[in-house]
Structures are given as structure tokens and as C-alpha cells.
Amino acid sequence: MATKTKSSAQRDTPKWEMVIDLDRCTGCQACVIACQAENNIPINEESAFHEHRAIQWIRIERYWEGEFPDVKARFLPLLCQQCDNAPCEPVCPVYATYHNEEGLNVQVYNRCVGTRYCGNNCPYHARLFNYWEPVWPEDLRNQLNPDVTVRTRGVMEKCTFCIQRIRRATRGGEAVEDGALQPACVQSCPTSALVFGNANDPDAKVTRLKNDERHFRVMEHLGTDPSVTYLKQVDVDG
Amino acid sequence: MYYRRTLSDAQINRELLHVVFTTPMWWIVIVGLLGLVVGLAVIAVGFMFNQGLGVTGLRQPVFWGFFITNFVFWVGISHAGVMISAILRLSQAEWRRPMVRAAEIMTVFSLMAALTMPLVHAGRAWRIFYWIFPYDWSRGIWPDIRSPLIWDPVAIFTYLISSSLFVYTALIPDLAVIRDRGKGTWRYPVYAVLSLGWHGSPHQWKLQGMAGILLSALILPVFVSVHSIVSWDFGVSLVPSWHVTVFAPYFVIGAVHSGVSAVVTLMVIMRKLYHLENYIWEEHIDALARLLIVVATGWFFLFWLDLVFSLWTREEQEMVVWNLRLFEAPWGWLFLTFFITSYVIPVPLWLFKRVRRSFTWMLWTSLLVNVGMWLERFLIIVPGLVRKGPLVFDYGTYRPSPIEIMIVVGTLALVPFLLLLFSKFFPLIPLWEVKEGQKLIDHVQLGNVEVPALVKEH
């Protein structure tokens, strides 16, 4: 009885989580582009990469497995892990980043003064700093997403799990159907490697997948308790 | 020790107040040049505010660079004032007398230089008052006291306020002297207000002495806490090579090392510029150098613990940072320079009495220490961020931009600039301390030699 009320209470507040199936990921970067368009991220020109100041809320980390010639390219999409025990949160002097009740690690741009401490303390390097005032070409100005703040220079930013979509979907207060709410990266993934959902819902796809036997979380030994679970078949034969 | 010169009160007044009542040419030239450098730095800051932090050399994994290094450096220098003043006052070390004022005021000015650094380094410096001054009427939210970046301003402002009080308390009797000698000029009304009606009654002296002792004792915990808290900016984070338990005392003793060296530098330059040969003797810098040997060796012990226990874990990330620090260019060369200049050259040299009693040698060795200690802070802070972390391919080295260098050089000019300005209006050597010291000199006949002696309680 007691457990039942507890679980229904938990069902009332969603806990947003993501599962990334690395066996499905082809490294096509569609999620990166979708995120760029959805979240008003400034255009990363070549110079931005040369300066090491490119802003990507989700990035594809490529790594190699095996020795040449038996070498395989592997991809790992890395985004803010929305840690439940986030190292970036307590170090912010102005509460610009905090944990909300839906398990999201929220960034408040207006509060941010740009000490960049959170960026140092994020083991995933998911936090990015606006070194310059973002500028868009004239013909792209009207393309900006009206639901998302355009950040000024001097503030930190990072993946929000497309919180604007979550807000829109849950505005009425009724429960969101599993799969109906998708961040831009999940929506655009051609191989459905990314799955998003409410982990407090026992029937949700994300809940099922995160307990898959292939599951692991990145840098678990740091105790950050990430909300992003990765799936990867470990090739026993090598 | 104190048999060298017996000075009359009139002579002390005349010699120590000389620069307050005259304005030599060199003073104008040096102040002008330093002011120019400071002015350039102000322009650089303005340019950076206008353009954004893109004009610095900071890049993706390296969020902190020259500014934070410089911040830690100046907080370190500021530890000298209390080290010299409060500790030596409480332990009744006689040789402190001529150097307390200069050391204390250097504390105040280097804290000011330090404070500018986190301000200009912030992404939106004009909003930093959210962070330092806790007020909630516009946002409905207080600053997060869990953040070490809140502990920092609290500690530093406490230190700044208490050390300013400390300076002022010790300044009052001297202000009254200037007031009395400036009768009929603009000085009289100004110093009359500043000296708070001091006329040297026994009651006033008693209060002043008590205030000095109380402030010394109260300032000591603040002194230890300031650099500990600065060290916890790094220690409590998860960055490999920053997450080290020994950081707090390691930073504090390193700060004392660099701060006392800075006092030595200051003493030698002051002696030369203001012709203070009657007040700053070989014995004084000898005593400072002996103190430095102990401090530097303690610092070396903690440095060694940091190194051993980082390698001890044999964790990949720790190894990556130490490999970077020790063996990869340019970090390895910087590390070598830091190690040689902050310990290997000066400390063995200080073991020789001839070196300890030579103003030239002490000037250069103490400057070397501070070159090394600046690099030490740089090597603590930056390699931990530059390293190639797991799952980060977008890593890269850090190269300071001209703007950053200009601002750092500006703070290096700011402190001597302020010190010179201060010396124009207030004596850098406390008149009353020197006079009191003269009163406590005595001699004891031992066999057929007369040995200098001090009046002491035990």
C-alpha cells in the first residue's frame, strides 16, 4: 500500500532521463545540427573550432577500438548528463545552476555572472562559455526559436533536455504520453539511438531500456549519478 | 643586536618624515611610469569588457587562466603583512619594528590588486555585485553560501577590513606627529581629523597597544582562513590534481613564503630609495632570511606530499596531469624554472650568513622566489584544466593573450604605485615603533665584553 502511494506520487513529478544506444549510433551528427537549430546556438564557424570555443550542447566523441588494420570507429554522443548529484551545482555562487524537482540540472542565464567554476567542475565537459556575443547572419535571424533565450556573451550554457519542449508539453498539467515528448536530438536521430522519457513511469521505454543488460553510465565512479544511460554490447571476443 | 645606532627622537622624526614633506624628482618619475602601466591595464580591461572574454587566451576546457593565477598570487603576497606584524608582535620579536608598517600596507594593497582579478575575469563583471554583496531585493534570492566563490569574498573582505584597521590603529600616533609639524599648511586640518585627537596620553597609548594586540590575535585566524579558502576553490572541486587534501596548508605556507620574500624585496628597495640605512639593517633582512629558510622548507615538505600522494594513486588522470606538468613543453620548462627559482637557488644561498646580510643578494633571491611562486600558482591551476581528459577530444593548450598579460602586468605595477602614493602621505616606517625599540635597548656586561641586550618579560 505504502509503496503504491509512493510510486503514484513519484509518477506525478516526472523524472526526465535519456538512454543512448551506442550500438545504433552511426555518428551522423544529425542530433548536433538539430540541437543547434532548436536551441539558438550560434553558428560554429571554422574559426570557432580553431579557437576551441565551438558551442555544441551535444557532441559526438569519436574514439577508436582495436589496432590498425582491425580498427573500428566508435561514437559516443555526449551531452549534459543532468546529474542527480551534480558537481557543477554547489560551486555556483549565484544559484545560476540548480536542480529542479524533475531531475533536471537547470541553467538560469540571467543569474549567471560567468565565473566558469561550473565548467571546471563538470567531468563531462558539457558546459560551454560564450566568449563572444553570438551573431547570426541576417537571413537566419528570423529562424531563431522564440521559446529559447538567446544567450548573451559572458554566460555559461549547456544542454537543457530541451526544457522548452517539456514546458510546452506539460503546461496543461496532464500526464505526457510516452514518446510524445522528444528533445530535438532524439527527434532527429535516424536510427532511434536516443530515447527520452519519464523514468518514474514504469512502463516508459526509457525505464525499460535503462535497465537493459548492456547499460552503463559514464564515469560512474565519480558518484555523479547521471540521468543519461548508455547501452553498449561488450564484444567478448575482442 | 640593537647596539648599532642610537637615534634621537628628533632625528627619527626628521629622517622618516622627510619624504612626506618633500617631493623628490625620482618619486614623480616612478609614480608617473607606474601610473602609465596601470592606465594601460585599465584600458585593456575596458577593451575586454567591450569585446567579451574572447580577447583572452581562454578556451574550451581551460576556463581559468592568468587572472586566477594572478589572484592567487596577490592573495599570497598579502599574507606577509600579518605574518610579519601580528605573529612577530605577539611573539615579541624585536626585529619586526621597522618593517611592520610597510608589510601591513603591502597586505592591503595586494589584497586590492587580488580583488580586481576575479572581478575582471568574470563573464559579466558588471553583474558581479550579485555575487559579492548579498542582497535579495531585485532577485528574491540570496547567493549560494555552499559555493567556495562566496567564501572567497567573505574571507577577503574580512581580511581587507581587519588589516586596514590594523594599519590605521598603528598609524594614529604618527599621524599626530605629521599634524603637529604641518601647522599652518593644508596638512594640519586633514591630519587633525585623521589622527582622531591623539595627544599621546598614557591612557591613549594603553588603548592603542591593547587594540594592536587584540587585532593581532583576531586577525590570525582570518589570515589562515583566507588562503585556505582560496585553496578550497580548487581542493573541493573534482578536477584531477586539484582535488588534494593538502592544498589549504600548502597554499598558506606558500603564501607566507612568497609574501615574506616580497617584504624582503620591499625593504631593500625602500632602504635604497628613502635612504633608510639608519633603520633597516643587515640584521633585519638576516632575520627575515632565517625565517624564510624555515617557511620555505615547510612549504617544500607540503609540496613533496602533494607530489608523492598524487603519484601514489597511480590513477590515469592524475598521471596525465603530472606527466603534462613535468615532461611536456612548455609546462616542464616552467616547472623546472619554478622549482629552481622558488627553492633550489634561494634556500641554499640563504644558509650563508654573507648572503643573508647582503642587500643585493637578498633583493635578487627574494625576487626569484616570487617569480617561482607565480609560476607555482600557474602550474597548479592551468595544467589540471589543459590535460586531456576522458571523452574530451576538444582539448588544447592555453596561451595568454596580450590583453591578459597587460592586465597582469598592470597589477604588478598597481601595488608599487599605491605604495609610493602612500609613502607620500604617511611614513613607511612607524616612528613610534622605532622610538619604542630604542627605549628597550640595554647592555649587559659579560666578562670584559659589553653585549647588547633587550628588556623582556621572559
Add this chain to the structure above:
Amino acid sequence: MVDAAHEIPPLPTHQEVTRDVLARFQELGARYWGWVTVLSFLFVLGILGFVIRLTCGFDDRSIWGYHVATMSFIVTTFLAMPLISAGLRLMKAHWRRPLTRVTENMSITGLLVVLMLLPALAALPPLEGRRNIWFDFPLGAPGVWNVLGFGNLALVGLALLWVLALPDLAAARDHLPPSARQRVISWASLGWIGHLRQWRVLYSASMLFGAMYLLAYPLVQSLLIADFHAGLLPGLKDAIAPARAVVHGIQGAIAMTIVVMYVMRRLGGYERYFAVDQFWALSKPLLAFSLFWFYFWWSSFITFWYGRLPGETDLIRFLVLNSYLGPFIVSMVLNFIVPLVTLIWSPVRRSAWGPALVSVGILVGSYVNEVRTYVSAFSIEDPTLHALDGIPPGQWPEAADVLIGIGGIAGCVLLFMLVSKIVPVISMWEVGEGLRLTKVRRYLNRQVRVIAKSH
């Protein structure tokens, strides 16, 4: 500083001091032998406890935890005492003079520590697979290096004791009636006649051995922490621990000095040498080092606690919050809180009983803290893991452990009492030197002491 309004009693002369100290030194009464018998009995009890442990062998490491804790307690209190003598001499503190010899005589306990080290080393697990400071530089590590390190400390301590005792040994040689003891003293005085060159050698040697002791002590504490504490606790990276042990050592040494002075005052009638001045002067650094110890502990605690790394959180639970909570509270109260709230008051510092009472508490707290540090480490079954496997329970002492603890401490006191009948327990020449350098003068309307700077 000139406020000492009291009239200063006339200072004794060097001759009076020599006569008085030698008279006490000479007597070997029933009371002395009574104490020696009691201490010998307790020491034999300790050996008994040790033999009980020895019969169990070294396979079960956990039974040796209290042995190591006792050894470390001796290092942290008795063996740290020469640091006070060396440090105060380097600082040229005049009030040190009556109390230096007490601290130097304690360096004899280094012999007992070296003996206790051998079984402790035998109980250590092999280096393979666990964290250690020896890396790929074994050459008999850790055993050989530990013996060298501890042996070095013991030898330097004895050298310091011997060199500084020479003038007093010579005085005893010349004043004592012929006996076996006099012959030993006469041999030990190495033909000291007070020649100017001999004095120069003595001053340089005392500085040299003092500096060597100051350098050797942190090394020994680092060895203790690295091999007997940190190397056995999986996942521990606590770089400050050796420095904290050194600070704790100095605190323990000051406390032990105060206690010994107090006991000698009450039972031996040494009020004249251990005046309130000495208690007053020593209780200031005692307060400072109590604060330092807390600060050094807090530095590592906040790093672990704020970092929230699971491995480090488990270690905090084990060492502080769960298994060893009781010992932790006891040592925190006795080593930090009690000294803080009592010694900040000048009237407490300016008495003999106040510092002595606080010091007894500090010594108890120190022992408990050593138990927390070393017994916990020795109770870990598999030190090759990368993190604790669950939170192991705390380990209470057994009868043999209690015997080893009592015997070890009694043995140290016994050694001190024995050596004090070879080397006078008050440094006559240092006190005499101080008297020569001190003059009482009238300053304004008060009597003040004037102290010559002899350099």
C-alpha cells in the same frame, strides 16, 4: 611587555643551580626505586601482551593494529619532544632553558620504538597490488627503509641528547663521589673540560643535530602514515595526513612536556625550574597546535565531504561518521575543543594546573586518535581493492592490546627515569648561561629583566 609590575626575586647563581641539581641527581632513594619497580612491572605486563600477540603470528594483520597505534603514540608524544628543544633553541627562546633536558632525555624512547617497529613491519601485507610510496623502488621496501628512517631518528635524538649533555656530564663527573655510576658518567663526558673550542663544537653540533631532528621527524611520520595507514585503506588519497601527524606530534610533545613538568613539580620539587613562566610560555604554542591540528583535519575532511566521490565518502563514514565515531568525538573534544575553550583564557595559561589538566586530556585524545588512524587501517582485510567493500565495523581492544598499550607507555617512562640518573634532568649549563645573560634593572619605576642577545 613592561607591564610586569611585580618585584623580581633575586636570581640564583650558576653555582647554586649546579649544587641543587646535582644533589637531586645524586640521590637514588627508596622512592625512586619504588617507581622504577612499578614501571618495570607494567613494562613486563606489556611484554606479556606482546608475547600473546606473537603466539598468534602475523597472518591475521588486524590483531597488530593496537600495537602499531601504541608505537605511533610514542612517536607522536615522547619521540616528538626533542623537537621542542631543537625548535626553541633555533628560535633562541630564553624560557626554554630549564625544560630542554627533559625533552632531550625522552629521545631514549626511540630505542623502544625501533624495537616495536619490527613486528609491525612483519604484519604488513606485501606491496604488490596496493597503493604504496615505494613504486618500483623496492630494495627491501618498506621494511629496510622504515628501519633506516626510524633508526636515523632515534640516533639523531640520542646524538642531540649526548652532545648537549656533555658539560653537565662533566660537572657530574667532577662532583660525584666515585662509584660505578660516576665511572659511566665520566666515560660519557668524553673528556669535556669546557675549552673554548669544545664549546664551539657543542654549539654547532647542537644546531646541526637539532636541524637534523627537525627534518627527520616529518619523514618518520610520513613513513608511518604511508605504510601503516594510507597504504592499507583502499581508495585513500590524503596528502595532508603526514603533515597532520607532524602537527599532532608537536601538540602531543608539548602536552607531554607540560605533564612531565607538572609531575616533577609535584613529586620531585622542581618548582624552582619549572616555574609558571614555563607553563605559560608552552601553553601558547599548545593552543596554536591544537588549532592547527583541527585545521589540518578539517582541510582533508572538507575536501572529501564536498567532493562527494563515493570512495572518499565511504572512507569518511568508516573513519569519522560510523565505525570510529566514538574515538573521533573523544579525540576532537580532547585535542581541539577543550584546549580551545580553556587555553584562550590567560589565567588558565598562566598557571601550572590548567595547562597540565588540558595536556592530560590531549594525551588521552592523542592515543584514541592513533587508534582511529592505525587500528582502522589494520582491520581492512584486502588493501588491494580500489575502494572500501562496505563499511567495516570498528575494532575494540582486547586484553593483550590493553597490556601492550600500558606496557609501551610505562616502558617509555621507565627509560626516561633510568636515563635521568645518568644525565641530569635539568640542563645546568643552559640555565647557568641564561642566568649570566639576564640582569634585573630598574626601568621607570619597575623592575624588569634585561636579556642579552648573545649573538
